[in-house]
Amino acid sequence: MTKRFDEAMRLMRRHNGQDREDGFALLRPHAAEHLDELIEAFRAEEDDRGLRAWLLELIGDARSPEALPILVEHLDHEDESLADWAVHGLQALDTKEARTALYRHRANNAHN
Numbered sequence: 400m401t402k403r404f405d406e407a408m409r410l411m412r413r414h415n416g417q418d419r420e421d422g423f424a425l426l427r428p429h430a431a432e433h434l435d436e437l438i439e440a441f442r443a444e445e446d447d448r449g450l451r452a453w454l455l456e457l458i459g460d461a462r463s464p465e466a467l468p469i470l471v472e473h474l475d476h477e478d479e480s481l482a483d484w485a486v487h488g489l490q491a492l493d494t495k496e497a498r499t500a501l502y503r504h505r506a507n508n509a510h511n
Contacts, residue, residue: 403429404436411450423453430461437461438469452480459488467496474504 403425410422426433441454455473458466466488473485486504489497 401433401436404433408440411453412447419449423457426457427460430457431463434458434461434463434465438466441469448478448480452478452484455481455484455488459484459491462491462493464492464494464496467492467494467500470497471500474500 407422407425410418410425413419413422426437430437437454437458441451441458444451444454455469458469470485470488470492473481474489476482476485486501489501
């Protein structure tokens with residue numbers, strides 16, 4: 400892990416809201432560079448729902464085809480914020496595969 404990523408994650412885990420925001424802001428412009436680390440941190444995080452949502456948002460912000468599987472996996476997540484960030488990430492990715500996943504998701508949910 401890089402120093403930037405470690406520092407951002409340290410801040411995002413603090414209880415102080417401004418520190419958390421600062422950590423997120425530190426990573427946001429570099430999400431693509433840290434995609435593997437973001438996915439690893441997302442999968443490892445079990446307790447902090449807000450942090451998980453931020454990590455999935457950053458994964459989507461990376462706009463990388465490598466993010467497709469984790470975004471698709473969370474389209475129907477019981478936590479609405481994760482499902483919303485998965486949709487947002489797929490829309491930002493805007494590849495044929497991402498659009499197909501969104502189409503299928505919407506079609507499946509239209510019948511429920």
